[in-house]
Amino acid sequence: MVRAHVSASVNTPHADFLVDLGHPLLNRVVDGFVKVGGVGALHAASQDTYLFLLQEETNKKSLEKTVQRMGKEAVQWGLVAGVYTGMTYGMQEARGVHDWKNALLGGALTGAALSLTEPNPRSDRVVRGAITGGAIATAAEFLRSLT
Amino acid sequence: MVRAHVSASVNTPHADFLVDLGHPLLNRVVDGFVKVGGVGALHAASQDTYLFLLQEETNKKSLEKTVQRMGKEAVQWGLVAGVYTGMTYGMQEARGVHDWKNALLGGALTGAALSLTEPNPRSDRVVRGAITGGAIATAAEFLRSLT
Structure with missing residues (x-):
């Protein structure tokens, strides 16, 4: 089976910021x-x-x-x-580049940060928050590349 | 304050499917x-x-x-x-078009569907799942437009 892929991507983000902080x-x-x-x-x-x-x-x-x-x-x-x-x-x-590795690491750090806002942050919850955050962000990145 | 926006977007999705179902x-x-x-x-x-x-x-x-x-x-x-x-x-x-309205409705239906997989699906949980699903998808769509 011969498969050829031509894939081009030029993407200027359509970002309209609320406040311009420079x-x-x-x-x-x-x-x-x-x-x-x-x-x-x-x-x-x-x-x-x-x-x-x-x-x-x-x-x-x-x-x-x-x-x-x-x-x-x-x-x-x-x-x-x-x-x-x-x-x-x-x-x-x-x-x-922007790929799932960025999403994984960003999600893990976000999950850890969110766990620290809980009333009693315990180290095991922070690690589990990081794992879940990374997984959710990676899944969202896969979904994003599909649509 | 004068603000000018030039925004162009040409986006060929880089989708490499695992199985081609036609x-x-x-x-x-x-x-x-x-x-x-x-x-x-x-x-x-x-x-x-x-x-x-x-x-x-x-x-x-x-x-x-x-x-x-x-x-x-x-x-x-x-x-x-x-x-x-x-x-x-x-x-x-x-x-x-693909915008946050699609994400809101898609997320709401996904949240409702996920609530139905719970052992005892109750109607109020399905509605709350739909609200949360829609909110998460809308938030993800806003984040997506930023990065």
Whole structure:
């Protein structure tokens, strides 16, 4: 079976930054933090809105809890986005390519960083977070190359 | 402040399919299932290997459990990849564009599908799985557009 591949890729990222801080790495980190943090806040709000629909009563306390959870999830999701974007962008600049190895290492460091935000960070949880983060990022990179 | 944007994108996906089934959608779904399923199996293996390093003894039973978990995670991760790739690719073909709306809907359906594989699927868990799946996919799509 003879197979020939012609594959060309010219990709100028369509990145429209919210704030221009003068450096591409900084722009990406801040942009990832803000955008993905917003998604995290919307996620917490949607989850709690759905719970309110199931419950009988919604009082002031439960609404306050939702706002707290929105803030917490926004920071956590934003942190993940900022660390991951910063790491993969730095590696991309240093190595000259963007492939699953960047994703694996970036995801592992992001997973470790996220584990450290837990109330009681234990070393085994940080390692397991790093393994899971690396695996998720590698899987996402494979999916990205398919679509 | 004057800002000008010139943005060009020519992107031929570098997709090297494992098995050619004659249809791009089918190729993508099978390829996503196999590749990401492999990442899932490696994830289970790495997690358990790390646990073995912490434990004192490793016997036949714990190794058998690891193999079982590898199979289960491979199917789950592969399912996520297959459903997500199929959905987003179908929407991309139908709408002509690939943006965060495709990711949101694809992620929501993937999250719902993954919730149905749980031992006792309850309707509220399926809805919450859909919300979380959509949020994660949207966040990943934002990150993808940054790097």
